[in-house]
Amino acid sequence: MKLKELPNQSGSQSEVRYITITVISNITLEPYFQFLINKVFAFSHISVKVKLVDYWEFISNKISDEIEETDIVAIIPNFEGFYQEIYNKNWNLEKTQDLLNTEISNMKYINSMFRSKLNSLIIWFGYEDYYLNDYNVLGNIPIYNGIVDEINIQFVSSIENDIVFVDLKRLIAQVGIAKAYDNRNKYRWSSPYSKDMVEQICNEIYKQYLIYNGKTKKCIVLDCDNVLWSGILSEDGIEGIHLGSSGLGREYQDFQRFLLNLHYHGVILTVCSKNDKSDVLCVFREHSGMILKEEHIACFQVDWNDKPTNIKKIADELNIGIDSMVFVDDSIFEIEAVKAVLSDVATIQYDRELMYNKFSCFNLKNKVNPLEIEQRNETYRTNRSRRELKAQCDSYDEYIDFLNTKINIYKITPMEYSRVAELTQRTNKCTNGKRYTVSEIKKRITIPNAHFYSVSVSDRFSDLGIVGAFEIEDETVTLFSLSCRALGRNIENEMINYLLEEYSPINIEFKLTEKNQSLLELLQKSFPNVCIINL
């Protein structure tokens, strides 16, 4: 493929979005970068305008207005480009410490400069020293006292939470050291990385963009036999299945550890298995090898019905779209059945060699707030009790009263920007379609006449935390977003009443999708005279 022949996966021209990426580096990333970054972003129908800025020019001119307007800033500093003299001098520990201090101080300076000026996604690629040919001669001894690693470690601990630090050494490892460099272009125009390596960097920028914008799956649907343990529970019994830290069961325990980590990063775990439910629960409660416990599972759909039907039931119960679900099963029959009936569900066939790469469809944040995650998981768990209560009540109003729901609507606080941004990104059903990043919320709250609210909820079963947000600017509702886990409890009506009483809006911005039609109808009914403005 020639440099200008970009893949056309974007459908009609009108669907293409445009973003700007500024790359600050002391090396040349051309000729490949512009071509490859556009190739990667074309998967999301995004066309990228690239601005390449020389590192030293950037340092001396501070940040220009043009950089301030950029969507993504990628900083790719090259250690060799800065410290060539290290090869030729008698290096010692004292000099290492001096260099370290200088580096950390420079990074902190740049860091603070970014924070005060930029609202974009900032990705900082760490230093790497795999370019050193000395390793071929000396063996793999850390010849410079591991200075590159030391700088990276200290930098990670000193940067702000909202700057993303990427381990470039790991990216090189993924490509392979032998394939990551291009000496011809290095000595021609300071472009040390091969096309494969530049593509890896582009892939990482794209991944971080997806994470930043909340483009992720929400839920895993797990089969049990030969997925969570080795063996067939209904035939082998709880004593006959293999699960433990050694032998046949070890790979399954490791997979459970992997799943538990996803759970702690906010992924909803559910079980869909053809078994007797009491047997499966018995394993979760009593098998000593189980890493996953009953409390980690938001929904058990365990019976002898077909899996597509049960996956649909899980989606209904959790109030999530099936396109946010990933189904894991060892049986190709079950995988194909789900693909055929529910084509929007992503499927992964259990395979200890290949399946972990496929989980890259989850674009999860590295740093999460454990309290928020726990609140979300707790809501899904306690929803079961709410459903049982609802079944016992004679009327819906009686159920709502009995839940003793407390709804708190208040102006958003800085601590909540991250949670509210995540909420707007994840919500698909009860949303006007507006999605915000943290940076955008920071911008929005500075606008005069714009009022941004958080909505938190608690009831007799749990504290759900922040489940909703809305925003009104002048007389236009610009954001209306309520989590699916809080639907059906009159919270949306409380939010509407608040807007009516406090602001009497005359416009509502709305982007209609396949999933938010019912909210549009509710808003039109509640605000009969408002004008709906297409987003």
Add this chain to the structure above:
Amino acid sequence: MKDVTKEKIFEIVNANIENGILNFGEYDTDLSEIGMDSVHFIQIIVSLEEIFHCEVPDSKLLLVEMNTINKIYDVLTSIESDF
């Protein structure tokens, strides 16, 4: 190495310089005057090498050596004659 023609070089140059439209036959126009910068220069060299299956000598990798279609043609054909 594939056959080098000025028409093909013209096509490659125009494809790699955004907004820079070189008119057909302008083989002595200084490319920097129609917007070629160092990034475009790198992209043009790599495209030429890919398409003509050759390697431009490092000594010729200067804007002043390859800033017109005719100069590029001369450099590429001199590589050909070296083989």
